[in-house]
Amino acid sequence: MRFQDWDILLFPDGSHVPIQEFRTACFLVQDGSLQTPTLITYVPSLPRGTPFNISLHSWTQPRFSPGLGLFYGRKNLENAAWGVRIIVDGECVSSSTFASTTTFPQIMSTSDRVQVNGKPKPLVFPRFHRTVLSRRDWDIADDLGRIKVLIMEGYHIPNDLETRFQPVRTVACFSFHAAPMGKCRLD
Helix, strand or coil: CEECCEEEEEEECCCCCCCCCEEEEEEEEEECCEEEEEEEEEEECCCCCCEEEEEEEECCCCCCCCCHHHHCCCCCCCCEEEEEEEEECCEEEEEEEECCCCCCCEEECEEEEEEECCEEEECECCCCCCHHHHCCCCCCCCCCCEEEEEEEEEEEEECCCCEEEEEEEEEEEEEEEEECCCCCCCC
């Protein structure tokens, strides 16, 4: 799925062929005083718990918003960074940052929130929620059964123990809605 020069693809673990997308649309979601471009696409649902990878790519060297430095009263962007959050079924399972000079693609395949035997757990496909089939309403920002990738711009803020990322603005939200195809068990 592509927005401006950003491109996000989902791959089943071990495959070099991305999961097919269909019915992609872009909406603006109000986030406080800002509007966030939110792209929604449907992807064939993989069995619940199937590991997958995310490929993040920018076709040009990404540039920060012109007013980003003004947010913290800075004249330059020396601590500016890009942030990525991966949200699966409403839970943030991974977050990372990278500098403006990062090379692409960036491959994300593990959760930084859950560990199994001291190793990061792979990103896994959410279950399909049967309730989605009977709902009369539809919310663009809904998390249920979706894989979301948020690209943010912000700053690295150093403190005594570690440097943390302070997001300033969400550049785009990529929302992959899993849809059962063929004979798929609905949980």
